Amino acid sequence: MPIVSQASCSIPYVRFKDAQQQLANVVAIDYFFAKEMLTSGLNLELKLENNINDELLFHLLLALSESLREGHSCLPLSEIANHRYGFQCDHDNVVTHHGYSFPELTSLNNLLNQLQLSSDANQAVVYYEDKLFLRRYFNFEQEVIEFISKRCSTASSEAYLNENNQTNNEYNKSVAFCLNSLFPVSEIEKNSETDWQKIAVANALNKSFTIIAGGPGTGKTYTVTKLLAALITMAGNSALNISLVAPTGKAAQRLAESINAAVAGFSTLISPEILAAIPKEAQTIHRLLGVIPNSTNFRYNQNNKLSLDIVLIDEFSMVDLPLMTRVIRALPNNCQVILLGDADQLPSVAAGSVLADLAPYHQAHYSKENLSYLTQVSGDDQIAKAKKNTADHVTFLTKSRRFDGKGEIGLLAKAVIAGDNSLSWQLLEESKSKRNCQLTWIDNVSNLASYKLTTANKVSQADEINVTYDWLIKLVEHYYQPIKQCKSLAEAFSKFAQFRILAATRNGNAGVEYLNQFIESQINHTGKFNQLTIGNNNLYHGKPIMINQNDYHLGLYNGDIGFIWRNEAGHLMAVFQKTSTALLAANVEENYLWLLPSRLPSFETVYAMTIHKTQGSEFDHVAMVLPADTKSQILSRELLYTAITRAKSKLTIQSNRSVWRQGVESQVKRYSGITI
Numbered sequence: 001m002p003i004v005s006q007a008s009c010s011i012p013y014v015r016f017k018d019a020q021q022q023l024a025n026v027v028a029i030d031y032f033f034a035k036e037m038l039t040s041g042l043n044l045e046l047k048l049e050n051n052i053n054d055e056l057l058f059h060l061l062l063a064l065s066e067s068l069r070e071g072h073s074c075l076p077l078s079e080i081a082n083h084r085y086g087f088q089c090d091h092d093n094v095v096t097h098h099g100y101s102f103p104e105l106t107s108l109n110n111l112l113n114q115l116q117l118s119s120d121a122n123q124a125v126v127y128y129e130d131k132l133f134l135r136r137y138f139n140f141e142q143e144v145i146e147f148i149s150k151r152c153s154t155a156s157s158e159a160y161l162n163e164n165n166q167t168n169n170e171y172n173k174s175v176a177f178c179l180n181s182l183f184p185v186s187e188i189e190k191n192s193e194t195d196w197q198k199i200a201v202a203n204a205l206n207k208s209f210t211i212i213a214g215g216p217g218t219g220k221t222y223t224v225t226k227l228l229a230a231l232i233t234m235a236g237n238s239a240l241n242i243s244l245v246a247p248t249g250k251a252a253q254r255l256a257e258s259i260n261a262a263v264a265g266f267s268t269l270i271s272p273e274i275l276a277a278i279p280k281e282a283q284t285i286h287r288l289l290g291v292i293p294n295s296t297n298f299r300y301n302q303n304n305k306l307s308l309d310i311v312l313i314d315e316f317s318m319v320d321l322p323l324m325t326r327v328i329r330a331l332p333n334n335c336q337v338i339l340l341g342d343a344d345q346l347p348s349v350a351a352g353s354v355l356a357d358l359a360p361y362h363q364a365h366y367s368k369e370n371l372s373y374l375t376q377v378s379g380d381d382q383i384a385k386a387k388k389n390t391a392d393h394v395t396f397l398t399k400s401r402r403f404d405g406k407g408e409i410g411l412l413a414k415a416v417i418a419g420d421n422s423l424s425w426q427l428l429e430e431s432k433s434k435r436n437c438q439l440t441w442i443d444n445v446s447n448l449a450s451y452k453l454t455t456a457n458k459v460s461q462a463d464e465i466n467v468t469y470d471w472l473i474k475l476v477e478h479y480y481q482p483i484k485q486c487k488s489l490a491e492a493f494s495k496f497a498q499f500r501i502l503a504a505t506r507n508g509n510a511g512v513e514y515l516n517q518f519i520e521s522q523i524n525h526t527g528k529f530n531q532l533t534i535g536n537n538n539l540y541h542g543k544p545i546m547i548n549q550n551d552y553h554l555g556l557y558n559g560d561i562g563f564i565w566r567n568e569a570g571h572l573m574a575v576f577q578k579t580s581t582a583l584l585a586a587n588v589e590e591n592y593l594w595l596l597p598s599r600l601p602s603f604e605t606v607y608a609m610t611i612h613k614t615q616g617s618e619f620d621h622v623a624m625v626l627p628a629d630t631k632s633q634i635l636s637r638e639l640l641y642t643a644i645t646r647a648k649s650k651l652t653i654q655s656n657r658s659v660w661r662q663g664v665e666s667q668v669k670r671y672s673g674i675t676i
Contacts, residue, residue, distance in 0.1 A: 010054040011035055023086030024097035027066070034061035042115070042124060056111055059085060059100045064125070064132045072671040073141060073321055073351050074131040077112075079671070081105040105130075131673055137351060140325040141673045147328045148358065148676065151209030151337065152393050175205050175377040178233050182226045182269070194382055197223040200395035201230055202377045203370070204338060207393060211316075211339045213359045214397030215413070216618070216645040220340045221258035223397065224312060225278065227338065229270050231310060232277045242310040244282040247318040248559045251616030253577075255314040256282040284557065285313065285323060289330055291552050300330040308335045315616045316341035321352025344417045345642045346668065349612060353670035358394070360676065365391045391676055408438040409644060409651050417641045421664040425657060440652040442471050469518055475499065475623060475652070476522050480607060483563075484542030489592055492563060493577055496544055499621045501608035502643045504634055504663075510627040515608035539597055541566045545574065546606035546613070554595065559613060561606055564597065574600055611643045622647035626655040626663065635663035 013019035016031045038058050060075075063085060067075040080102045087099030102108065109130070117127035119138065126133040133141075183198040200223050204210040212227075214220050232240060244259065246252040259282070263275050288306070290299025300306045311331065313319065316339040319327075331337065339355070343362075347353035364383065366374065370392040375381050400410060408427055415424040431439035479499035486492040501519075505511045520538070543564040547556045562576035576593045608625070624643045626635070640663045644651060655663075 011038065012055045012058050022097060023062075023099055024088035026062070026086060027069070030062050030065040030069070033065040034058050037061045037124065053111060055100075056103070056108075057115075059102065060108070060112075060132065061125070064134065067671065068134060068137065068351055071347060071349075071351050071353070073137045074133045074671050074673050076131050076671050077105055077108045078130065081108055129673065131671070133673065137321065138673070140321050140352075143325050143328065144321070144354065145674055148209060148393075152207070171206075172373065172376050174234065175202065175230075176379065178205075178230050179377060180379075182230060184269075194380055195378075196395060196397050196399065197226070198378055199364075199374060199380070199383060200397060201227045202374055203392075203395045205230055205234065205377075206373065207336075209337045209393055211341070211355070211359050211394045212397065213341060213343050213355070213394060215342050215344065215400055217400040217410075218397035219399075219401060220397060221255060221314070222262050224338065224340060225259055225262035225266070226270075228278050228310075228312070229266070229274050231336070232274050240277070240309040241307060242279050242312070243288055243306075243308055244279050244312050244314070245285050245288045246282060246314045246616065247285055247323075248315070248616050249284055249557050250559055250561070251315040251318070252282040252284050254616060254618075256280065282314075285319070285327060286550075286557075289326060291550075293552050298326060298330065301326070302329040304330075305332045306330050306335070308332060310336045310338065312338045312340070314340045317343060317345045317355045318348055318615050319354055320348035320350035321354055322350065323348075324352070324354045342645075344638065345615060345645075346612060346636075346638045347670055353668075353672060354674070356670065357672050357674040358676060359391070359396075361389075361391060361394070361396075363396055363398075365389055365394070367392055393676075408434075409647055409649075412439065412651070413641055413644045416637050416644060416664055419637055419664060419667065421661050424664055425660055428653060428655075428660070438647075438650055440650075442652065442654040443656055469515075469625075471652075471654070472501070472519070472623065473522055475501075475621075476519055476607075479621070480519065481523060483544075484540075486542075489563070489565060489575060489577075492542070492565070496561075496563075498619060499623070500614065500617075500619045500646070501623045501625060502611050502614055502646065503608055503625050504611060504627065504639060505632060506610060508627055508632075510625050512604075512608045512610055515625060516605040519607040520605060539564045539572050541572065544606045545600075545603045546609065547601060547603050549601040551601040554599065554601070555593065556601060562593075567594065572597065574603075611639055611646075614646050615642060618646050618648055620648050621650040621652070623652040624654070626653070626659050628656060628659065630658055630662045632659075635659065636666045636668045637664050638668045640664065 013022065013031070016026075016028055019026050019031050035058075038054070038061060060080075063080055064075045082102065082104055084099045084101050086097055088095075088097040090096050112127040112132070115127070117123050117125055119126055119128045119142075124135050126135055126138040128138065179198060179202055182201065183195060185195075197219055200212045204212070204227050212220055212223060228242065231242075244252075244255055246255050259278065260280055263278055263280070266275060286298075288300075288311075292299060308331065311327075313327070318341075328337075339358075341355045341359075343356045343359045347356060366383070367390040370390070371383060374383055408431060412424055412427050415427065428439060428441040431437045431441050479495070483492050483495055486495060501515055503510060503512045503515055506513055508514065520543075524538075524540070541564065545562055545564060547560040547562075548558060550557050556576065560576055562574055564572055565575045567573050574595045574597050576595075578591055578593055611624075622643065624640075
């Protein structure tokens with residue numbers, strides 16, 4: 001096929017500056033992607049007939065690139081048909097950018113059907129089922145779809161039946177016996193509502209691929225610990241190679257802590273031999289796959305499979321499409337896959353929303369065959385009836401032990417994720433008149449105070465900045481100020497884990513950078529510190545820091561949190577907790593990694609952090625700061641829900657009504673070609 005040269009295509013904007021004049025908020029990378037694809041990236045069998053089609057294709061490619069940047073894995077044509085792309089008016093309704101008007105869906109289809117962009121064509125862009133894909137992401141999705149399809153059609157019980165020469169009925173009796181031992185039922189509970197934790201374990205036992213989904217406090221790790229015990233029990237004398245993983249080091253540490261706590265609580269219920277076989281350590285997905293320094297590839301892949309019988313991935317909402325694809329490539333055919341996560345949380349930062357795609361419902365949608373199996377092994381005949389659209393691989397845990405339905409945090413989370421602006425705002429307003437309320441609401445247009453902020457002896461852009469954070473000073477004094485006086489690192493890390501300030505954005509007066517600068521100004525004004533400056537980093541004893549860049553040689557990863565801490569010799573060092581559960585349980589010096597600050601990769605102060613960065617973490621008290629105006633496009637109900645559910649017992653929110661309404665009424669929508 002001939003390559004279309006630049007001479008044969010008419011670029012509607014010769015320079016990026018020209019595109020900026022016509023299209024609002026156009027980004028350089030999108031412009032150059034579209035230009036490259038149009039001039040040399042696509043092999044077009046049919047030359048474009050006129051400049052109008054050149055112009056249309058260019059804007060389609062521009063929109064595709066923007067869609068990928070925003071986290072979508074594809075661009076549905078229905079989303080841009082009859083849409084004026086890049087149009088903008090100013091506050092006086094004067095047109096500043098005229099934009100480009102896409103034609104109706106038929107015209108878009110006609111153009112793309114001419115261009116030989118089918119899934120089996122050798123093209124950089126794919127046109128499939130009325131969606132545009134970059135080839136790379138189309139292939140990723142097809143791999144995931146094929147993997148799930150094969151796993152969902154293969155029962156994990158098949159190998160057990162063959163090995164033990166049992167019938168399905170005999171297997172089901174074995175499962176029922178195992179379940180009854182793990183979930184003993186009292187006479188009072190016999191006629192109560194369905195125990196979805198028990199159903200989740202039953203549903204996973206005969207499947208090669210399963211998802212256990214649920215909000216905070218619904219007992220996902222508690223349930224999966226019983227599931228692991230059941231799998232080990234059913235395996236008999238066959239030792240299972242099980243791996244526990246999570247997307248981040250913090251999430252992996254929390255997973256290990258939760259599993260260990262559950263194991264300790266099951267000592268009178270489950271035999272010591274079974275409990276001993278449950279893995280006590282967790283690791284990141286990257287560590288499981290084997291990172292190759294300075295490479296995007298992993299040691300384990302489709303040509304070098306992992307040796308695993310079971311892999312459990314927690315906090316799966318954080319896993320993006322490319323990473324999911326690399327995981328499934330590395331798994332052997334006989335490996336059972338168990339995913340845990342909350343589909344209502346924010347999707348992954350990178351492209352894709354795999355958990356939401358694979359768990360699209362919020363209640364059980366079981367086929368008649370699966371319902372019959374679950375009823376037989378669980379003894380529960382009240383399980384939800386079969387639905388038209390089935391998802392046998394998913395079980396939803398709906399009963400929260402942390403949020404019992406009466407606490408204000410749980411009620412607020414439920415109202416926000418349901419998009420109920422009125423109820424959620426009512427809960428915030430009512431918190432002002434309630435005593436012993438879990439919520440505290442602060443209006444960010446009142447109680448102004450002035451502060452002079454400095455960093456590394458450099459005055460910030462404004463000598464005095466009006467802020468609304470006078471309420472924050474007491475929280476800083478209570479939670480953060482005592483850290484420098486802690487007698488041990490264990491005490492400091494424990495104290496710091498109690499409280500965190502969350503922000504929606506990095507920039508602006510409600511952003512992470514400003515908040516950290518403000519808090520440091522308060523600490524440095526009221527405490528005496530021997531300070532050391534390295535570049536722009538003002539270092540002092542007790543300063544919390546977060547790593548922003550992976551360093552595989554040092555064993556530090558994006559999101560790892562530590563302290564600047566004075567060692568016995570009086571030198572300021574960077575200290576991080578090791579994630580080994582065995583070491584942490586021993587509470588010894590080997591718990592910690594000590595490094596010179598000059599050796600660290602990129603890091604930042606972390607009194608405040610973005611909501612995205614807190615996924616996989618939880619704190620006793622959370623303070624959420626939202627911007628004072630509605631200009632931010634990042635606000636969504638998923639963002640608010642994620643922040644709210646990081647709090648276990650106390651939540652402080654600073655927001656005005658218009659910003660809150662925008663967040664609750666906006667919903668994250670990721671376009672995808674993955675359907676089940």
